[in-house]
Amino acid sequence: MFKARSLLATITLSTAFIVSGCDVKVKPIEGGKEIAQELERHKIKRLTQQDIINTAQKYGDSIVVTAERLHVQRLTEHLAQGGMAAALPYCQPESFEEVETQQHKFGAISRRFSERPRNPQNQAKGATAQALARYSKGQEQQATVEALSPDEIRYTAPIYLRDETCLSCHGTVGQNLSEADDSLIKQKYPQDQAVGYKAGDLMGVWELTFDKLDLVAFLNDQPKKSRRPR
Numbered sequence: 001m002f003k004a005r006s007l008l009a010t011i012t013l014s015t016a017f018i019v020s021g022c023d024v025k026v027k028p029i030e031g032g033k034e035i036a037q038e039l040e041r042h043k044i045k046r047l048t049q050q051d052i053i054n055t056a057q058k059y060g061d062s063i064v065v066t067a068e069r070l071h072v073q074r075l076t077e078h079l080a081q082g083g084m085a086a087a088l089p090y091c092q093p094e095s096f097e098e099v100e101t102q103q104h105k106f107g108a109i110s111r112r113f114s115e116r117p118r119n120p121q122n123q124a125k126g127a128t129a130q131a132l133a134r135y136s137k138g139q140e141q142q143a144t145v146e147a148l149s150p151d152e153i154r155y156t157a158p159i160y161l162r163d164e165t166c167l168s169c170h171g172t173v174g175q176n177l178s179e180a181d182d183s184l185i186k187q188k189y190p191q192d193q194a195v196g197y198k199a200g201d202l203m204g205v206w207e208l209t210f211d212k213l214d215l216v217a218f219l220n221d222q223p224k225k226s227r228r229p230r
Contacts, residue, residue: 047216052153055219056210057145059106060155064143064206066102067093067110072163079168084181088188091118091169107214112159114204116193118185124205131156132205148209155208161201170197 071093078086093099094110103110113124115132124132134140135158143157161167167176169185173195186192197203 047219049147052212052215053145053147055215056153056155056208057143059102059108059215060145060157060206060208060210061143063099063102063106063108063110063208064157067096067099067206068159070096070098072165075169076165079165084169084184087169088185103208106218107211108155108208110206110208112204112206114159114194117204118189118192118194120191122204128156128205128207131207132202135205136202143206151212153210153212153215155206155210157206158202159204159206161197161199161203164199167197167199170194170203172196 071090074090074096075087078090094112099110102108111122113122113128113132115124115129115136117123131140131144141158143155145153145155148154161170164176168181169177171177173179173182177195182195194203
């Protein structure tokens, strides 16, 4: 009996000594750092209304800058290559593929409006006309962002005639704009009012509406939430 107890005590003591004297090494999970980073990236961000407004400002600016840069670039190229007939199809920068890609990414829809539009569909009305009037009176000079509703954010930015290339399409008939080109424009846009501008003139306003759910989904790297038609 005594020998059994002694043997049991010896085994217990030896086991404790072995366990306490050994470091248990756990093999790191392969790609563990990357997994942690990915989980952090997909973590849902807590966004305030101001966060969303600031984001709409940032991406609205990005869309407008891209659209206006490509607009001038493509008009210049096609006017040089084939004159007004070749340039006319490139007068709608909001429909450029690169611009539409950004719009889809950020949950936005963009339009341009004017008091003197080339296309009657771009006639400024209602709240858009009021925003345009503030730019015209100098009450606003930069892009502005506001909540239209709990679901939509509106971004507006003035459109100025900053590049003299635009005078080839929007200048004074008989001076910057030839009579032949004016006739060609009127074949496509019979109610054209968008002529007689000078460099630096306010021509209209960009209006982008952001779907808040889509914008928040983009910020959280999640699938689009809204079902708003494009």
